[in-house]
Amino acid sequence: MKKLFAGLVRKSANMWNLVIMSHVKMCILAGAVTVTGTAAVVTGVEYVNHRNDNNLVQAHETEQETETSTYSNLDKLNKIISETKTEAESETEAKPDEEVAQIIQEAVADENTSSQELYEIIEVAVENSSAPIPVKDVEDLEIVEDNSQEPSREEVEEPESETTTSSNEIYEVSQLVYGIDVSKWQGDIDWSQVAADGISFAMIKCGGGDDGLYEDRKFKQNIQGALANGIQVGVYFYSGAKDAKTAYDEASFCINLIKDYKITYPVAFDWELDGDYDSVTQACETFCNVVSSYGYNPMVYSNRDRWYYNFDGEKLSSKYKVWMACCWEEYHYTSTRWAYGDDLASFKWHYDMWQYGVTNSVAGIDGYVDMNIAFFGYANYHIDTQEAVITVKNKSLKRYYGTGAGKLSEELNLLDGVKGTNSIGYDMDVEYTFFDAAGKEYSEKDALSTEGKYTVRYSFKDPKSGWIYNTAQLQIIVVTEEFSGKDIVLAGNKLPKGFSFTDGITCKNNFGETAALEGFVVRKTDNSTGESVELTEEEARKETFDFDIYSYSIEYTFNVPKEGTVVKKVAVKGNKQEETRTESETQTEKETKTQAGTVSETTTGID
Secondary structure, eight states, X not given: OHHHHHHHHHHHHHHHHHHHHHHHHHHHHTTOOOOOOOOOOOSSEEEEEEETTTTEEEEEEOOOOOOOOSSOHHHHHHHHHHHHHHHOSSSOOXXXXXXXXXXXXXXXXXXXXXXXXXXXXXXXXXXXXXXXXXOOOGGGSOBOOOOOOOOOOOOEEOOOTTTOOXXXXXXXXXXXXXXXXXXXXXXXXXXXXXXXXXXXXXXXXXXXXXXXXXXXXXXXXXXXXXXXXXXXXXXXXXXOOSSHHXXXXXXXXXXXXXXXXXXXXXXXXXXXXXXXXXXXXXXXXHHHHHHHTTTOOEEEEEEHHHHHHTSOHHHHHHHSEEEEEOEEGGGEEESOOOOTTSBOOOOSSOOSXXXXXXXXXXXXXXXXXXXXEESOOXXXXXXXXXXXXXXXXXXXXXXXXXXXXXXXXXXXXXXXXXXXXXXXXXXXXXXXXXXXXXXXXXXHHHHXXXXXXXXXXXXXXXXTTEEEEEEEEEEEEEEOEEEOOOOEEESSSSOOTTOOSSTTOOEEETTSOBOEEEEEEEEEEETTTOOEEEEOHHHHHHOOOOTTTEEEEEEEEEEETTTEEEEEEEEEEEHHHHHHHHHHHHHHHHHHHXXXXXXXXXXXXXX
C-alpha cells in the first residue's frame, strides 16, 4: 500500500515541479518574479488548494490521535521519511504529508518537546514535505492588546565612500523600487497620496511578540489602504522570540493575521533584540520555514551589526531574503530620500532590501516614516477594485419612546441589515450620525428620546475613494400615560374593611389605548433611614399605619401599549397629614388671591 501511495505522490510531485520550474524560467527571462501570497489557519492538514485568482486557501482539518511511543517525534519523522525513500521508485518523490503533519502536531502539543527538537522537526519537514507546516489556531495562542513601545531607531552611520559602490553597478534600473515600512506609529495614512508620491511597496507591521502576541492597531487599515491604491505589500512581524518554540507561535499568529490578504512582497521576521547566537538563528529559521510553507517569501530583518554578531548571518542570507537596516545621517530624520545613483551601504553578504533612513517627506504621512529601497519586484501585480458601497436594508424605521418607561418600546439596532464593503472587497466598520430636517446633528441618546423625524447617515472611509455614505429615515414617537389613581387618605391607622386596592385604578396611553394592570405592591419606607420593604396585600390589610415613622405607597405596574412596563404610584396618608396639607393649601390660596387683588387694584388705578 505504501508503494502505491509513494508512486502516486511521486507522479503528482513530478508534474507539479514541471509546471513550477517552467513558470519560474519564464519569469526569470522576463526579468521579474511572481509569488503567491496565500495562506490558511490549519490544525491538521489534509490538503491545501491554492487559488491565486482570489487568494484563497482551503484547508481541511483532520482529527488525529496522539500516538504513544518510546522514541521521539523527530525519530518518528526520520523513520517515515527513511521508509518512504526506501520504497520510492525514483529519486524524485513527495513525502506522506499527513503523517508529517501529525508528528508536528504531536510535537507542538507535547509540553516536553524542546525548542531544539521542534526546530529540527520543522527543518526536516520543510526539506521533505510540500505541505504547509501546521500552525496553531488563534484560540490556542495567548493574544494581548497592542501596548508595544515604539522601537528605538538604529544607530546612524556615515557612508563609507571607499567601500561602497555606485548604485548603477550593482542593480538594473528596472529592478529598483522605492518603499516604506509602517506601523501604528504613523497614525492614519492617506495611501492615495503615498502612491502618488512614488512609493511602490510597503512593508506593514502586522503584529509582534515583544510584549506578548499582539496585532498592530493599524494593520488592517494600513494593508487595505495600500492594496486599494495599487501599492504592493509585504509584512513584518516584530519578534520577541529567542528560541524556535516561541518563533513557531509567532509564525502561527502571523499566518492567522495575513491569510486574507494579497501579499506579494516578503513576510519578514523582524529581529531587534539580543539573545543566544544559535537560538536566535534557529528562531529566525523556524519562523521563515513556517511562513515559506504557506507560499510566502520569507525575509529576515535586522541592522547590520546584528547580522554580523547576533546570529548566523551567513547561513540565513544563503537561505532567505535579507532586509538590512543601516541608517545614514543624510537620511536620518531629514527630508532627504535616497535617489538612484546615490551610494549604497556595504555588507558582508548580499542584501535584497535596505532600510536607509527616516524622513518626513512622504506625502500622506504626517510625520516621519522609515524609508527603504528594494532590488527586486514582482510582475503582473493587480488588485481588482470595485465601487465601495454601504448597503442599508431597513430604509424606514419607526420606534416609540415611552416617557414613563424611559426607553424605546422595542430594541433598535441601527446596524442591523447595514453592511459596508470597501473598494477591494473587505467589510468595513460603519458609523452613523443623526440629523433632523433642518440639518441639526443629534447625539444618539437625544435623538432616540426626542419626538421627531431624523435622517440616519451611515458612513465609512474607503481607503481609495474617501468617505462613503448612505441613509435611512427614523421616526421617534413619544408615548405618555394618563393615570387615574389618587392618593389614599385613611381616617385612622388601618385600611377600611373591604378596601379595594384596584377600584378606580386605570391607565391608558396618549393614543387612547388601555394599559393592562399587571400587579401592585405596597411599600413601607422608614422616614429616617430611607430603607423600605414590600408588604403583601394580606400584610397591608393587617398593618397598623404609623405615619410619624413611616411613609407608605402603592406601586401599580401596567403594560402600556406601544411603551411597555410602567410603574405608577399613589401615596397612603393619614387624616392628620391630609388636614395639614389642606390647611397649607388654603393659606397658599389666600395669599394668591390677595396678590391677585393687589395687582388688579394697581392695574385699575393706572387705567
